[in-house]
Amino acid sequence: LEPLCCGLCLLHYLMADIACKVRVCFLGAGGVGGWLATRLAASGKADVQVIARGQHGLAMREHGLRLRVVNESGSSIITAGGVEIYASVTEAKERGMKPADFVVLGVKSWQVKDSASEAAELLAPEGCLVTTQNGIEAPKDAARAVGSARVLAGSCKVLAFVAEPGLIEMQEKPADFRFGEAFTADGSEAKIGESPVRQRSERLAKVFADCEGITSGVALPSAWSVLWEKAILMCCMGPVGALCRAPIFTVFALPETRELLKSAMLEVASCAAAAGHLESPEEAAERVFKLVEQNARPGLTTSTTRDVVTGRPSELYELTGGIRRAGRELGVPTPTHDIIFAALLPQERRARGEDVYTLTGVPGGIPHVEAAE
Numbered sequence: 001l002e003p004l005c006c007g008l009c010l011l012h013y014l015m016a017d018i019a020c021k022v023r024v025c026f027l028g029a030g031g032v033g034g035w036l037a038t039r040l041a042a043s044g045k046a047d048v049q050v051i052a053r054g055q056h057g058l059a060m061r062e063h064g065l066r067l068r069v070v071n072e073s074g075s076s077i078i079t080a081g082g083v084e085i086y087a088s089v090t091e092a093k094e095r096g097m098k099p100a101d102f103v104v105l106g107v108k109s110w111q112v113k114d115s116a117s118e119a120a121e122l123l124a125p126e127g128c129l130v131t132t133q134n135g136i137e138a139p140k141d142a143a144r145a146v147g148s149a150r151v152l153a154g155s156c157k158v159l160a161f162v163a164e165p166g167l168i169e170m171q172e173k174p175a176d177f178r179f180g181e182a183f184t185a186d187g188s189e190a191k192i193g194e195s196p197v198r199q200r201s202e203r204l205a206k207v208f209a210d211c212e213g214i215t216s217g218v219a220l221p222s223a224w225s226v227l228w229e230k231a232i233l234m235c236c237m238g239p240v241g242a243l244c245r246a247p248i249f250t251v252f253a254l255p256e257t258r259e260l261l262k263s264a265m266l267e268v269a270s271c272a273a274a275a276g277h278l279e280s281p282e283e284a285a286e287r288v289f290k291l292v293e294q295n296a297r298p299g300l301t302t303s304t305t306r307d308v309v310t311g312r313p314s315e316l317y318e319l320t321g322g323i324r325r326a327g328r329e330l331g332v333p334t335p336t337h338d339i340i341f342a343a344l345l346p347q348e349r350r351a352r353g354e355d356v357y358t359l360t361g362v363p364g365g366i367p368h369v370e371a372a373e
Helices: 002-020 031-043 054-063 089-094 109-122 138-146 199-209 223-244 248-253 255-274 281-295 303-309 320-330 335-351
Strands: 022-027 046-051 065-071 074-080 084-086 100-105 123-131 151-164 167-181 215-218
Touching (some): 031 065, 031 074, 031 100, 031 167, 046 089, 089 109, 100 109, 109 123, 123 138, 138 151, 151 199, 167 223, 223 248, 223 335, 248 255, 248 281, 255 335, 303 335, 320 335
Parallel strands (some): 022 046, 100 123, 123 151
Antiparallel strands (some): 151 167
């Protein structure tokens, strides 16, 4: 009887594990979503569902999730199969996708509100959305769509992009994913010391804890402090790089652009301090500035820089625009961001089809490099 008993115990344990397995859906599988989805699927710690459109999604359905990880020694490709992949939320519902415990929004900042409304249809009754976007407005945009009680704020530090349809490429480091409660019970922003670590945050942390290639966990001291600290980086590095049309390594190499970046970072940190999410803006800005300088490598760019240089719609309105809006609301001057926004606005409007001007004497009449198909 002993072998039979042991076998039944093992079967019971395995069935319990299956029953309790968390379902995580990724709405958008670009650099961030593709990286997280591939690593999580490869770990086997959750049932992974992906909504990926176009040729990118088709390639994923044909070949599975693929992630090329680059470091100083070369590169390696991580693959993950057994993932449910859908072309749209509508298709996912039609094909009977099981409700997700977490839907990670891997879309661009300007798509958050509409995507959150869509994603709500995929959530289990106690499920919630997890934002991952740059800037400081995504959690509020998601909350407007589904209610603050169904939103976790997430922050990713990673250099990743779609190298070709179905293949994500990333630098091995950084690879950090933090998340936590953004709102109190009454829907207001949770300040430092007010942000509870609820069971769902701990549950998501447990899911990602054993994922190789991801450093993750509950955001401390609060979700907003982590978001704002990243904003010091991303709301400045990308727009300044786009304005200079240069990689961040080059921005640091020139005294003039170096000071431009430093001024932009201090303005963001000052807004964060005024909002009650950082204590010392000067120290925070200097810390982020030095960290970026230490890790800057020739040629590396952010998605905002790449979007502007190749004539695609960028996150200018959400990053630089978001800091300008925060500054006005909080009474913090943002002259550097005002200049950056004004200088990039004509190209942004052109990329969005709002003012398609041409430049006489310039090949093709366009102000950008045409992206390869």
